[in-house]
Amino acid sequence: MDFLHQPWHWSIAGLIIGLTVPALLIVDNRRFGISMTLKHLCAMCVPMNIKFFDYDWKPYKWLFIFVIGTILGGFIGNVFFKNPESMVVAEETKTFLANYGITDFSNLMPPEIFSVGEIFSLKGLVFLAIGGFLIGFGTRYADGCTSGHSIFGLATLQWPSLVATICFMIGGIFCTHFILPFILKTVMP
């Protein structure tokens, strides 16, 4: 298997993600932060006289170009250069998921939950709708997400970003240990 098909070591992925910070600054003096896309989409499509969305989104066109790039990159990476082998997942996590009938590791996401056919089911409501809502509301309330706080904010040594990152992790750990088992028990047949 060649380098473009096989999954990469964490150090290579981390290196490239870290370099995105100076790359965007040097190319166009842009601060890395993807959750702002959601805000600009609101300002563009449904501002509805809300003060928070009453601004000109056009100067932020660069972020849409960047995001379109990430979509293309995802397409190239998982369609043209898809890893032909199943994911290597930790045994403990595999056993945990198998309890709820999640056993297909052939792609990056479990088809038992994240497939188009499940959109209008209880799974879709919890994993797509409620999860998505929390991401959108939470990141804007926290003024940033994993890219803006955990990568850019930490790289530029801003302490509020350290607080935000710790809170992201606490939320995620709490959810996976105490809420996810309950959700999976409820939605999986």
Place this chain on the structure above:
Amino acid sequence: MRSLLILLIGIIFGFTFVKGEIISWFRMVEMFQFTSFHMYGVIGTGVVVGIIAMQIIKRFDIRTLDGSPITYEKKKFTKGTVIGGLMFGLGWGITGACPGPIFVQIGSGFLAVVVTLLFAVFGTWVYGAVRDRLPH
């Protein structure tokens, strides 16, 4: 020209998110269950590389392509940093995605995630609508 470069950075970023398996729901469950080092390695390396790069920019007064000094706004601490951060963490734990991976997952062929994106936009919109009534 600059737009093309930004597009290219985006493509490399999205490709890396697939190859590093950062958009994988399985990797997020592993991270939060502490059963794999992978995601800690990715984020840790990213932060360290970012810190070193920013120090180099500062020390050597590296400028943008058109010669202007590099500037950025600072993040402010509010109550939202904690409350919003915890809320996002819950959403991250359920969906296995942050805003970046949402887009990359859609590009990777997981079309159901379009629904996640729509609800994330809706969540942001609701925040904007009730913002004045929330503690900050």
